[in-house]
Amino acid sequence: MGTVHARSMDPLPMHGRDLGVNPDDLEVVEAEQETKKEILENKDVVVQHVNIEGLGRTKEDYLGYEISDVFTAKNLIDVMKKSHEARQKLLRLGIFKEVEVLIDISEGDDALPNGLDVTFEVTELKRVTGSYNTMVGNNEGSMVLGIKLPNMFGRGEKLTFQFSYGTKETSYGLSFFKPQPGYYERNFTLNLYKVTGQFPWSSLKETDRGVSTELSFPLWMTDHTLKWEGVWRELGCLARSASFAVREESGHTLKSALSHTMVLDTRNSAILPRKGALLRINQELAGYTGGDASFLKEDFELQLNRPFLWGSVLSASLWGGMIFPIGGRPTSIADRFYLGGPTSVRGFGMYSIGPQNEGDYLGGEAYWASGLHLYTPLPFRSTRGGLADLFRTHFFLNAGNLCNLDYGEGPHAHLQKLAECIRWSYGAGIILRLGNIARLELNYCIPMGVQSGDRICDGVQFGAGIRFL
Numbered sequence: 001m002g003t004v005h006a007r008s009m010d011p012l013p014m015h016g017r018d019l020g021v022n023p024d025d026l027e028v029v030e031a032e033q034e035t036k037k038e039i040l041e042n043k044d045v046v047v048q049h050v051n052i053e054g055l056g057r058t059k060e061d062y063l064g065y066e067i068s069d070v071f072t073a074k075n076l077i078d079v080m081k082k083s084h085e086a087r088q089k090l091l092r093l094g095i096f097k098e099v100e101v102l103i104d105i106s107e108g109d110d111a112l113p114n115g116l117d118v119t120f121e122v123t124e125l126k127r128v129t130g131s132y133n134t135m136v137g138n139n140e141g142s143m144v145l146g147i148k149l150p151n152m153f154g155r156g157e158k159l160t161f162q163f164s165y166g167t168k169e170t171s172y173g174l175s176f177f178k179p180q181p182g183y184y185e186r187n188f189t190l191n192l193y194k195v196t197g198q199f200p201w202s203s204l205k206e207t208d209r210g211v212s213t214e215l216s217f218p219l220w221m222t223d224h225t226l227k228w229e230g231v232w233r234e235l236g237c238l239a240r241s242a243s244f245a246v247r248e249e250s251g252h253t254l255k256s257a258l259s260h261t262m263v264l265d266t267r268n269s270a271i272l273p274r275k276g277a278l279l280r281i282n283q284e285l286a287g288y289t290g291g292d293a294s295f296l297k298e299d300f301e302l303q304l305n306r307p308f309l310w311g312s313v314l315s316a317s318l319w320g321g322m323i324f325p326i327g328g329r330p331t332s333i334a335d336r337f338y339l340g341g342p343t344s345v346r347g348f349g350m351y352s353i354g355p356q357n358e359g360d361y362l363g364g365e366a367y368w369a370s371g372l373h374l375y376t377p378l379p380f381r382s383t384r385g386g387l388a389d390l391f392r393t394h395f396f397l398n399a400g401n402l403c404n405l406d407y408g409e410g411p412h413a414h415l416q417k418l419a420e421c422i423r424w425s426y427g428a429g430i431i432l433r434l435g436n437i438a439r440l441e442l443n444y445c446i447p448m449g450v451q452s453g454d455r456i457c458d459g460v461q462f463g464a465g466i467r468f469l
Helices: 060-072 076-092 244-249 411-419
Strands: 004-007 011-014 046-053 096-105 115-124 129-137 140-150 158-166 169-180 183-199 204-219 222-237 251-265 276-307 313-325 366-376 391-403 423-434 438-448 459-465
Touching: 046 060, 060 076, 060 115, 076 096, 076 115, 129 158, 129 459, 222 244, 222 276, 366 411, 391 411, 391 438
Parallel strands: 004 096, 046 115
Antiparallel strands: 004 011, 096 115, 129 140, 140 158, 158 169, 169 183, 183 204, 204 222, 222 251, 251 276, 276 313, 313 366, 366 391, 391 423, 423 438, 438 459
């Protein structure tokens, strides 16, 4: 993470990530000049100059927003804390490989007796960087190759090309990222992409070629994303045995959609949280800006986590959504909701709940799903730490339903239909947390409320992903 140095007349090195903010750790070296002999950590100080050394293509005015708070420090400890915060902001920009801080007594004709100079020594990233990694999605994996051009024009811009080859999906895309100076969380992204996916539960394959723009910004405790997407979709049959309903959906369509996503996330971990809550609400309006698809889609996700007895965690979650056709056009199989599998209602096949035709699942226009979970440490664990901390035992109860609605009926009829034929399951298993990337589950499931046409997984079921009910 780098080193922060503070100097009196002679160097006062302070090592470590905490930037030496504890006065007891400061090693005071006798100054050569009697006028600066006092220990500045107990005195008011003035930051006279803040310098950044090592800049190449980065524009100085872009960094001024990140370091401006250092000038407001009133004493040496405050200077060190604000320097640390500024260093973290500089690293967050994603344009520097290393950032180190040097705090020194001011020198020169304009130097004050209590004046300090702060210098940030930076090492910029190369103009072109490459990456290779693997990613885990919802019960699928992929290999990802990427090329990045960070800080293209000197103000945090980034151009990225990425190719992904997975078990169910292959994609490549080009994206341009531009943050707002001084407000990194406010940023603009432009994407060009092509995605080819296979959906065996529907005997469907889909190729999307599209462009999208995103504007992201925080508002109070929430994060918001406004998005426009224009996509040319090509749907086809994955197998000769595909049902007539799937064959009817085959062909080319154009979709132009506006969407808004709001996220409130106070969890301490996105993969296996011990405390906190998540609220995600998404709205999508298609057809208003053109295209063949025309609908209004609403869905939400709610999750609550609380520490329980003996190091265990109690978690509750609720998902739900509806899609409303507009202008008398039927919804597409590519836009509907799907439910079931090791990442949602466990004990059922992947997306194998709800309307189907000749064994092909067609999705639904409304759904809900809920889960109650108890996560506990492994039993008979002798000590804390080590590999055992990556595992949890898991007890769960899931329920949900997916169906199509008659929008000529009222809300009461809709709720009544969603309350009919509820699928539910319970069971227990083991969870392995893969850092903050993904998690693996191996559960013994007992499905209940099974309806005609549902595909079940009675017994052991394996799941991998980043988003679980």
